[in-house]
Every structure is written in structure tokens, then in C-alpha cells.
Amino acid sequence: MMSSVRRLPRILRFFAAVFFCGVSAGVPAERASIVIQSTTSTANSGLYDYLLPLFEEAHGIKVNVVAVGTGQAIRNAMRGDGDVLLVHAELDEKQFVADGWGVERFDLMFNDFVLVGPAADPAGLQRADSVSEALKRISLSGVFFASRGDDSGTHKKELALWRSAGIDPSGASGDWYRETGSGMGATLNVAVGMNAYCLTDRATWISFANKQGLKVLYEDDPPLFNQYGITLVDSRKHPHVNAKAGQAFVDWMTGEVGQTAIANFRRSGQQLFFPNASP
Amino acid sequence: MQELSSSFAIALSLIGTLDADLFEIVGLSLRVSLSAVGLSLLIGLPVGAAIAIGRFPGRFSLIVISNSLMGMPPVVVGLLVYLALSRAGPFGVLGLLYTPTAMVIAQTLLITPIIIALARQTIEDLNSEYAEYFASLAIGSGHRVVTLLWEGRYSLLTVGLAGFGRAISEVGAVMIVGGNIDHLTRVMTTAIALETSKGDLELAMALGIILMLLALAVNVLLFFIRPTERFGKKSAPASY
Numbered sequence: 001m002m003s004s005v006r007r008l009p010r011i012l013r014f015f016a017a018v019f020f021c022g023v024s025a026g027v028p029a030e031r032a033s034i035v036i037q038s039t040t041s042t043a044n045s046g047l048y049d050y051l052l053p054l055f056e057e058a059h060g061i062k063v064n065v066v067a068v069g070t071g072q073a074i075r076n077a078m079r080g081d082g083d084v085l086l087v088h089a090e091l092d093e094k095q096f097v098a099d100g101w102g103v104e105r106f107d108l109m110f111n112d113f114v115l116v117g118p119a120a121d122p123a124g125l126q127r128a129d130s131v132s133e134a135l136k137r138i139s140l141s142g143v144f145f146a147s148r149g150d151d152s153g154t155h156k157k158e159l160a161l162w163r164s165a166g167i168d169p170s171g172a173s174g175d176w177y178r179e180t181g182s183g184m185g186a187t188l189n190v191a192v193g194m195n196a197y198c199l200t201d202r203a204t205w206i207s208f209a210n211k212q213g214l215k216v217l218y219e220d221d222p223p224l225f226n227q228y229g230i231t232l233v234d235s236r237k238h239p240h241v242n243a244k245a246g247q248a249f250v251d252w253m254t255g256e257v258g259q260t261a262i263a264n265f266r267r268s269g270q271q272l273f274f275p276n277a278s279p
Numbered sequence: 280m281q282e283l284s285s286s287f288a289i290a291l292s293l294i295g296t297l298d299a300d301l302f303e304i305v306g307l308s309l310r311v312s313l314s315a316v317g318l319s320l321l322i323g324l325p326v327g328a329a330i331a332i333g334r335f336p337g338r339f340s341l342i343v344i345s346n347s348l349m350g351m352p353p354v355v356v357g358l359l360v361y362l363a364l365s366r367a368g369p370f371g372v373l374g375l376l377y378t379p380t381a382m383v384i385a386q387t388l389l390i391t392p393i394i395i396a397l398a399r400q401t402i403e404d405l406n407s408e409y410a411e412y413f414a415s416l417a418i419g420s421g422h423r424v425v426t427l428l429w430e431g432r433y434s435l436l437t438v439g440l441a442g443f444g445r446a447i448s449e450v451g452a453v454m455i456v457g458g459n460i461d462h463l464t465r466v467m468t469t470a471i472a473l474e475t476s477k478g479d480l481e482l483a484m485a486l487g488i489i490l491m492l493l494a495l496a497v498n499v500l501l502f503f504i505r506p507t508e509r510f511g512k513k514s515a516p517a518s519y
Binding site (some may be wrong): 029035048064079080081183188189207211238 | 477
């Protein structure tokens with residue numbers, strides 16, 4: 001009986017400790033900070049790990065990156081859950097600005113998409129003369145194609161490519177056309193598992209560590225161009241947006257220092273992003 | 280499966296070299312999930328006890344609802360909390376989205392039904408064991424709740440552990456409301472999801488191994504809170 005009383009403080013102490021943890025978890029950061037709603041490729045490739053310390057050092061502004069698909073990033077930004085939007089779907093970005101959610105969209109950098117697939121290339125993509133022909137070969141061969149299926153920038157691009165090839169893959173959904181509804185990396189993991197073809201941005205592909213039997217089978221074609229843009233969320237729509245810090249970030253990224261830094265970023269000795277902001 | 284052995288090697292070297300990023304992530308995981316468990320116990324134990332011994336209209340519905348909510352998918356809880364805390368949502372002005380606090384809120388919502396449902400069952404069983412004793416002393420229900428919570432504390436500790444296990448292992452809710460922001464809201468499970476999406480399966484698995492070691496450590500720690508000698512459960516409750 002006595003021992004049970006003696007044990008009381010120990011349990012109470014445990015909960016007190018737990019509680020203190022909860023309180024300290026709520027303490028906000030002291031420095032000015034912004035949230036970027038971002039596409040995943042820039043985060044997964046390590047670009048931010050390289051760029052952000054340079055910016056944070058120069059401006060004393062903490063940058064928090066939420067990396068999701070382009071579609072989700074745009075919707076999150078519309079809800080006011082970010083200060084800056086950095087994605088790759090030019091038309092949607094321009095619509096975002098036209099609808100008043102963003103101040104102005106700037107070209108930031110580009111790279112390109114590639115079609116990857118099983119090294120044996122059963123559909124013969126390597127013999128294709130155009131991306132449309134490559135896609136036709138996939139649809140005719142019936143070899144699996146792993147699609148993002150998640151309204152991301154890459155997914156929008158893929159759908160546009162199917163459209164210009166005059167093919168509607170949606171009828172084959174669940175058959176050879178497999179929509180993962182997941183991020184680029186998760187979709188590549190699926191493609192690896194199914195020995196499927198897949199459209200991916202080159203940055204994610206180069207930094208992806210689980211390639212196994214997959215390799216690049218179709219590339220270097222103008223329709224595969226991939227443009228990234230950066231937009232400050234409009235504080236007239238969302239007054240809490242840190243416009244000053246967000247503008248400083250946009251200016252830095254599109255300015256000489258940021259553009260040079262983007263060009264200097266390498267992964268496995270390769271340049272992943274090519275700056276093209278207008279001076 | 281040779282990846283598994285290299286994952287173990289990576290896990291050991293991460294722990295061995297006291298990797299700063301790893302410790303930050305582990306620390307946040309513990310902070311968030313333990314806080315959520317603490318809050319859930321504060322809410323869930325009294326509610327569970329009240330449902331266990333109370334006789335009031337709607338009691339049966341409460342039992343069914345709390346039992347069903349145990350199966351609530353973390354991603355749904357995450358969505359609900361996201362919609363509530365998003366700037367466009369009803370609590371947007373608080374600016375809590377993408378903070379550890381938002382993650383604590385989500386996990387608290389996720390595990391409180393578990394605490395309520397399991398505590399109710401535990402206390403209900405104990406209550407019927409002590410029914411005669413309570414009747415003989417004509418004890419009020421407030422005193423009864425305190426006595427039952429105290430006498431059932433070791434079973435309730437297991438209830439807390441069940442909640443903790445659910446909290447520390449979920450990824451769906453913290454991913455949405457925390458945003459997996461490096462050095463701010465990245466926890467073990469979101470880090471594992473991230474490394475998996477980068478295709479670095481060995482590092483992802485290594486983090487998984489560390490997460491399991493962490494759960495083991497918490498359980499071992501709590502094991503020592505239990506007394507070495509068990510009191511006879513059949514004896515009369517302590518008269519403190």
C-alpha cells in the first residue's frame with residue numbers, strides 16, 4: 001500500500017516531463033521565416049540543401065520547404081499556406097497570378113523530362129524519332145507505363161504529351177497504364193518494381209538511388225522541356241504572407257547570386273538545373 | 280535481402296557517430312508523440328472512466344463511436360486538422376500549420392479514441408470486480424473514478440503505450456499538417472517516406488530500424504516504472 005503511494009510522484013514526474021515537451025514544442029522560431037510551397041524535384045535532388053544555406057546566410061531569413069506535387073502546392077498556396085510558390089506548370093502558374101493569388105510569376109530555371117524504362121527496351125523507344133512515336137510504341141506494345149496520376153507538374157506534362165501523340169491512355173488504366181497517384185520517387189519505385197516505362201524529370205532521375213534495371217531510353221527532344229517558375233503569394237489575398245521576406249527570396253533566386261548558385265549545383269558531377277531568369 | 284544488413288550497418292553508424300540531424304529528428308518524434316500521448320491520457324482517462332461507470336443516455340452511442348474512431352485513418356485526421364489550421368480554415372489565424380504543435384494536435388485526435396475505448400474497457404472490468412466493495416462503502420462516483428484509475432494504473436500504462444505506438448508510427452497525419460520541413464517538422468516516419476521516395480531504400484530502412492529501437496527503448500523505460508512486486512488485485516483498494 002505504501003509502495004503504491006511512493007510511486008505516485010514518479011508517474012506524475014513522467015507526465016510533467018511529457019507536458020513540458022508539449023509546451024516547448026509550441027515555441028515559434030525567432031528569426032523571420034517563410035514557407036515555400038514547392039514541387040518535389042527541387043527538394044529531392046538536394047537543390048534546396050545547397051541553395052538555402054547561402055540565402056539564409058545572406059538575408060537571415062529561414063526558409064521552410066513544403067515539398068508536394070505542383071497541383072497540391074498551388075492549392076496549398078491558394079489557401080494561404082505558403083509565402084512563395086516554386087513549381088513547374090507554367091499555364092497553371094499564370095492562372096494562379098491571373099486569379100490574384102500571386103503577385104508575378106518569373107521564369108527561374110529549366111531542365112528536361114526523360115522517358116525511362118527497362119534496359120531491354122521491349123517497346124523500342126530508342127528507335128523512336130519523336131516523343132509522340134515513343135509513346136505510341138509504349139501503348140502498342142502493352143508494356144507497363146507508370147503514371148504519376150496525381151495532378152503534379154510532371155503528370156500534367158505527361159498528359160499533354162499523350163494528347164499531342166493522339167493517344168488516350170485512360171482506357172488502359174489498370175491494364176498497361178498504371179496510375180500510382182504518388183510522388184515522382186514513389187512512382188519510380190513502382191516503375192522499378194513493375195519494369196515499367198515512366199516519364200520523369202531528369203533531376204529526380206539522376207539523384208534517384210534505386211534505378212536497378214531502369215535506364216533513360218528517350219531524351220533530348222524540345223517537347224520534353226521543363227520550365228520552373230517562382231511566384232510570390234499576394235499578400236492582398238493573404239495578409240499574413242511575409243511579403244518582404246518572400247520578395248527577398250524571389251529577388252535572390254532570380255538575381256545574379258541565386259542564378260549562379262543554381263548553375264553551380266551538381267549531382268553525380270551533372271548539372272541538374274539551368275538558370276534562365278530574365279535579368 | 281542483403282539490403283537489410285547494410286541497413287543495419289547504416290543504422291549503427293548513424294547512432295555511433297551521434298549524427299546531429301538524426302538526433303534532431305528522433306528528438307522531435309519523441310517530443311510530438313509523447314506530448315500527444317500525455318494530452319490524450321488527460322482527456323481519455325476521465326472520459327473513459329466516466330463512460331465505464333456512468334449510466335446516462337447516449338452512453339452506448341459513445342462507446343460505439345469511440346470504438347469505431349480507433350480505426351480512423353491517420354491521413355483523414357491529417358486532412359481534418361489541415362483544413363482546420365490552414366490559413367483559409369477556421370483556426371488559420373493561429374498560424375499553427377506546419378509547426379510541431381499542429382502535429383501534436385493531429386496525433387492527439389488520432390489516439391484519444393484509442394485511450395478512451397481501451398480505458399473504458401479496463402475500468403469497466405475493474406469496476407465490476409470492485410462492485411461489492413464500492414456498494415458496501417457507499418462511495419461517491421468521483422471517489423470511485425479516482426480509485427479505479429489508480430488501481431488500474433498498470434493496465435492503463437499499457438493503454439498509454441498502445442496510443443504511443445500508434446502515434447510514433449503514423450506518417451499520414453504528420454506529413455500533411457507538419458509538411459516534413461527539414462529542421463522544423465521532420466520526424467522519423469516522414470524522413471523514412473522521404474528517403475524511400477528518393478530511392479535510398481537502405482537509408483530508409485536504417486531509419487526504420489532506429490524507429491523500432493526507439494519504441495523498444497520507451498517500452499523498456501516504462502517497464503521499470505512498474506513495481507517489481509505485484510499487489511494482489513483481489514485485495515481491497517488502497518485507502519489513501
